[in-house]
Amino acid sequence: MILVDRKGRKFLLKIGTAGIVVGLLGTGFLFNNVEKARKDVTTDVAALLAAQSPSVQKEFEQGKDVSSIRTLQLERTPDSPFVKDLLAKNGMGDKDINRMQLIITYDQPEANPAWYQFLMGSSTQLSVVEFAELTKDAKDIKKEEDKASLALIKAVPDSTNKMVVNGKDGYAMKPVSILKAELGEKPDTTMGWGVTAFFIIFIAFYATGPGVCVWLALSELMPARIRSNGMAIALLINQLVSTVIAGSFLPWVGSCGYSGVFFTLGGITVLYFITVTFFLPETKGRSLEEIEGYFTTGKMPEDLKMIGEGIEAEE
Incomplete structure (x- = not known):
């Protein structure tokens, strides 16, 4: 003042x-x-999602716990074919995998009325995947379900714990769509x-x-x-x-x-x-x-x- x-x-x-x-x-x-300096890999990540979706849907139909299902995941190994191909395709094959990250912007809408979604805000979410996590020692991972694979996107139940897939009610994953995916090096401390x-x-x-x-x-x-x-x-x-x-x-x-x-x-x-x-x-x-x-x-x-x-x- x-x-x-x-x-x-x-x-x-x-x-x-x-x-x-x-x-x-x-x-x-x-x-x-x-x-x-990042590369657009939206097509590659969307293709991986499409390839994994049928098996994930089958797990839902078998009655597995919704919270444990990974809609999109990578195997925990430094020799992941998807990661190696992704880096090579974008001219980053010589990069240190522990310095690389994948930034995914995706849409996971609520299976609720439009007015409820409007009040709750945007259904767009951001997932930052550190490739360094792929090489992590299993003894340093607390959750058993996280030891085999790295979750890029997890299925999350809505407020009613029910979701809609193909117009049917039940325990099913929300329809996830990849809006944008970029591959690049992790920013330094500077x-x-x-x-x-x-x-x-x-x-x-x-x-x-x-x-x-x-x-x-x-x-x-x-x-x-x-x-x-x-x-x-x-x-x-x-x-x-x-x-x-x-x-x-x-x-x-x-x-x-x-x-x-x-x-x-x-x-x-x-x-x-x-x-x-x-x-x-x-x-x-x-x-x-x-x-x-x-x-x-x-x-x-x-x-x-x-x-x-x-x-x-x-x-």
Whole structure:
């Protein structure tokens, strides 16, 4: 609040928003460096899913526990034919298998009404498979079911513990579809620290600028007659946008990648910065009456006085 009083709302909003842009775009560039080296293997993973689905369905029909069924799995061995072929096909046969990972974005919808799915959020999920897990010693694996194979995707029952497959009710796997699968090297610690640093920049500048000043500025800029309703509507819109971003984040990442998401958010924040810089009046040291008068005349009282003095001087 001391900074708000000394520097003004507009100044802090500009500084804070500029820092947010740096944080978002910096994170986007770091992710872009990693993602551009990845190979799209969606077709291969979808084919593996199609090949394994009949046997998984048979296990369901035999009455096996739903929670123990793997919809998509890899045998725990460093000589996995699927992994070796996948690496060779994408020119990564010479890579260290322990440094490689498979990122799968898939859709596993609820066998529930559409309104229930809408309330519960997106059915899109993300699975990151570390190939280093394939070479793990069996004695280091706690669950017996995990010793033979590595689960890429597990079948999960819905809230009623019943699912629909081919239009029939019963204990059956949800229809899983692969949206995107990428093969690449695991990011190093430098990448992790870099992303952490940009997140810290984002949080620090958000707390300095928009986190405080935007609500203070709105409460001052809105005319008294609509201030309470206006703030309520602004809060509602804020929560709605937050909910939409949270609900659509994984599908968004699946289609654009993390870099695409952060670049888009950074671009939107640039528009926010332009709005603050060129269209938001400074309210430091102004009374609410003076601020309200600004929206009637388009000028602050001091500005009007200076204009009047200039006209008198010309006369």
